[in-house]
Amino acid sequence: MTTANTTGPAALTRGARAEATVDLAALRDNLAALRARTGGPAVMAVVKADAYGHGAVRCAREAVAAGIDWLGTATPEEALALRAAGIGPDQARVLCWLWTPDGPWRQALRAAVDISVSGLWALDELLAAVRETGVPGRVHLKADTGLGRNGCQPHDWPDLVAAALRAQAEGLIEVVGIWSHFAAADEPGHPSIQAQLDSFAEALAFAERSGARPEVRHLANSPATLLLPQSHYDLVRPGLAMYGLSPVPDVGGPADFGLRPVMSLTARLALVKTVPGGHGVSYGHHYTTPGPTTLGLVPVGYADGVPRHASNTGPVQIGGTWYRVAGRVAMDQFVVDLGGDLPEVGEEVLLFGPGERGEPTAEDWGRACGTLSYEIITRIGGRVPRRYVGGAAE
Structure with missing residues (x-):
């Protein structure tokens, strides 16, 4: 047994069996701390998985009220739920990155959701939806720089970039983002970190030589936001850190980074x-x-x-x-x-x-x-x- 000097947090709601208390002031403070740490780059508040269990709509609204104008979701349903809750494109861009065949492309276009594309199949389905709806798509091309999960492999990257830029020339889409995701940014010194930084730089340089002029280039997740300033580019995507937990507990706890759970x-x-x-x-x-x-x-x-x-x-x-x-x-x-x-x-x-x-x-x-x-x-x-x-x- 470990004994503390205090008696715990504010009382449970009367009659409640159990309750998760979500401190929205702490959320705002965390976002402010992350913005101060990164300086120039914009911050995307990642609210996938119901805002890591905290409640996506409430946390997204709080982030927007705190001046955050990018929100990140995994599934299309998550993105559409934010729009349905009244968070419009004039308040925040919403990026969705986990698509499967026959997904709700049309609904996402009409809701002004930014769409991540990792392969030609996804681009083809998106373009079909654009032609049907008449709504141009805002596209973020995702490169697999070494995570081996979602994203386009280097040997397929030229074809994807070329196809996307052809569609852009036709006025069907705008390539607004180039991005990727780290495999081991939470392990300082891991050899994959520099390899992915180099691979992303190469993918980005190729896209820009080909004519892409992305609005945002983004690579940094929570650990990279805290530890790898060279990965910050135009936008960082804190998830866990936004909710006040350290993604690198062996390096430092929340307080060491100015965060509160x-x-x-x-x-x-x-x-x-x-x-x-x-x-x-x-x-x-x-x-x-x-x-x-x-x-x-x-x-x-x-x-x-x-x-x-x-x-x-x-x-x-x-x-x-x-x-x-x-x-x-x-x-x-x-x-x-x-x-x-x-x-x-x-x-x-x-x-x-x-x-x-x-x-x-x-x-x-x-x-x-x-x-x-x-x-x-x-x-x-x-x-x-x-x-x-x-x-x-x-």
């Missing part, structure tokens, strides 16, 4: 009981009480996004004291061994927060589960209501 996850004790030594706890009895003790029941589980890998490891704070998950995390609940302590039923259980009050952080949970803080925050499910505080957009 935005989300706190809190639940309420549903039961406290005394049990004898040798008592099995939860499915499979993978934890057995070492002696007479008290157990606390926390009414969230893997259906709420608490990782099953947190079994016997996940940290929580109750009344200023740290405890660990005892036994298996179940679908709707887990147990902590309170070691004889007797908190009241209904007392708050802080799973993670900024850490400013001594509570566990998402990074602590990531380490306990053998995963990343990215996964911890993005997996918090829809059964957990979001409570927004500190907002300026509305």
Whole structure:
């Protein structure tokens, strides 16, 4: 057990089983810190995956209110949802980069969504939609500079660039962006970093020699935004860092980069009981009480996004004291061994927060589960209501 000097965050909403509190003031402060760190380049607020679990529309509106005029999404549905929520092209450009055949190209064109293209098949489908709708497309050509995921391979790049520029000459599209994505920017000194910087420079130079005049050239994700100024070009795309978590925890924590975690996850004790030594706890009895003790029941589980890998490891704070998950995390609940302590039923259980009050952080949970803080925050499910505080957009 670890004891803190304070009692945790603001109280749960009355009657709530669990709640994720999203500090929109911290979000704005993080964006300001990232803009100050990068200087000239524009900042794209990446709000894919429901803004990493924080709520895409609310976070996007907050980013726009803070002066951010680029938003990043993975799927077309995410991009269209932002437009449907009233975030118009006069407020922010929205880039969508994960397309599949027969996607909603027409809807995206009509909604003035910027479209990433990684291959000729996508360009062909987009051009068909442009001809049908009469709406020219804003295109970002993506180069695979070494990640081996989405993006156009170097040997196919000349054909894609040539086809895109032909379509531009016909007035069908405008090539407004050239971009790529790092594989290991979170590992300082990794040999792939310089290789990708060089590959991107070559892809960009070829496109520009061919006649492309992109509005934005962009490569930097969160770790590159923080650590690789040579990758910043015209636009940086912070995701995790925007939400106040460090993408390079071995280099520095959030405070080292002027960031504050935005989300706190809190639940309420549903039961406290005394049990004898040798008592099995939860499915499979993978934890057995070492002696007479008290157990606390926390009414969230893997259906709420608490990782099953947190079994016997996940940290929580109750009344200023740290405890660990005892036994298996179940679908709707887990147990902590309170070691004889007797908190009241209904007392708050802080799973993670900024850490400013001594509570566990998402990074602590990531380490306990053998995963990343990215996964911890993005997996918090829809059964957990979001409570927004500190907002300026509305």
